[in-house]
Amino acid sequence: MTDLLLIALYALAAGAAVGGAGAVALRLLRRRSVAVHVCVLLAVTVVAVVAGVVTVAWAMFLSPHDLQVVLLTVAAAAVVSLGVGAVFGRRLAAAAMWAAEGRATERRLEAGRRDLVAWVSHDLRTPLAGLRAMAEALEDDVVRDPQTVADYHRRMRIETDRMSRLVDDLFELSRINAGALRLAVSTVPLGDVVSAAVATTAPLAAGRGVRVLAPESGWPVVAGSEPELTRVVANLLVNAVRYTPADGTVQIAAGVDHDDAWLAVSDSCGGIPEADLPRVFDVAFRGERARTPQRAGAPGGGLGLAIVRGLVEAHGGRVHAQNTHGGCRFVVRLPAAPG
Incomplete structure (x- = not known):
């Protein structure tokens, strides 16, 4: 019994010495990664076992041969344990990093949702207040002049159209974010797409005196x-026309680069601040411009470019913005149609 007690004391003393050294090492390495901490903990455990075995073997006066066998066995176990610990530490560190990135992404998305709700509420409340005031004025016969009545009706239609577009954008964005977007992929000539988009944007461009220029031929074919x-x-055209001054020009170009087809929309808006370039595709981001639309064709709900990014990425493509001389350029890259 006395021998067993002495052996236990020797082992505890050796383990305590190694454990103290490990605690100091962990304190010195407290700012390092989780993988380093796991490796240090495993190394302290293994070294404590080795120290305990060596101390007990020395106290038991083992023969050199027996002591060598014990040490080789413990060393082999230590190598295996340290290898497993290193792998586990790296995986644990990667998991911790992914979790941290996930939490950061979740915080950004939550902040974006809060901003979106606040800005959309603001953009809906303002035209609704105007519509109510005009409707009450017409209902109470406060306004009787035919020209003023016609102007009220026109403004009510404009505000209604703006709110309808905002609701449509919100629905489209919710489909993209929810993964509910289903694409009927086929071979699409970009020339047809541009023609339809230019026709849609023509009234806005004509009202602002902006010219939209596009080549007549040379359009690539994409899968989308x-x-x-x-x-x-x-x-992209609406965004370019809205920010291009009167008598300005919006240009569309396209081409093929290796396996990608690209389409670029350039305007003469004066450029985007460099700090804002990475954020132009964020939901509800509208830079330094006023958030409240002041007239027909003024900046909308800040969802158009976010929808562009979502739809392009759903096609397996990518989009980016860059400043050019006197304006900015939005470039969309899409998979070219095979053949």
């Missing part, structure tokens, strides 16, 4: 869904 691609180009 024509209605969604038409909306992509139309949103």
Whole structure:
């Protein structure tokens, strides 16, 4: 019994010494990664076992041969344990990193949702207040002049159209974010898509005195869904026309680069601040411009470019913005049609 007690004391003393050294090492490495901490903990455990075995073997006066066998056995177990620990530590560190990135992404999305709700509420409340005021004025015969009545009706229609577009954008964005978007992929000539988008944007461009220029030929063919691609180009054109000053020009170009087809919309808006370029495709981002539309054709709900990115990525493509001399350029890259 006395021998067993001495052996236990020797082992505890050796383990305590190694454990103390490990605690100091962990404190010095407290700012390092989770993988480093796991490896240090495993190394302390293995070294404590080795130290305990060596101490007990020395106290038991084992023969050199027996001591060598014990040490080789413990060393082999230590190598295996450290290898397993290193792999586990790396996986644990990767999992922790993914979890941190997931939490950061979730916080960004939540902040984006809050901003979206606040801005959309603001954009809906303002035209609704105007519609109510005009409707009450017409109902109470406060306004009787035919020209003023006609102007009220026109403004009511404009505000109603703007709210309808905002609701449509919200529905489209919710489909994209929910993964409910289903694309009917076929071979689509970009020339047809651009023609339809230009026709949709023509009234806005004519009202603002902006010229939309596009080549007559040389359009590539892509694999995609024509209605969604038409909306992509139309949103880019609307955005370009809205921010281009009167008598300005919006240009459309396209081509093929290796296995990708590209389409670019360039305007003369004066450029986007460099700090805002990475955020132009964020939901409800509208830069330094006023958030409240002041007239027909003024900046909308800040969802158009977010929808562009969602639809382009749903096609397996990508979109980016860059500043050019006197304006900016939005470039969409899509998979070219085979053959």
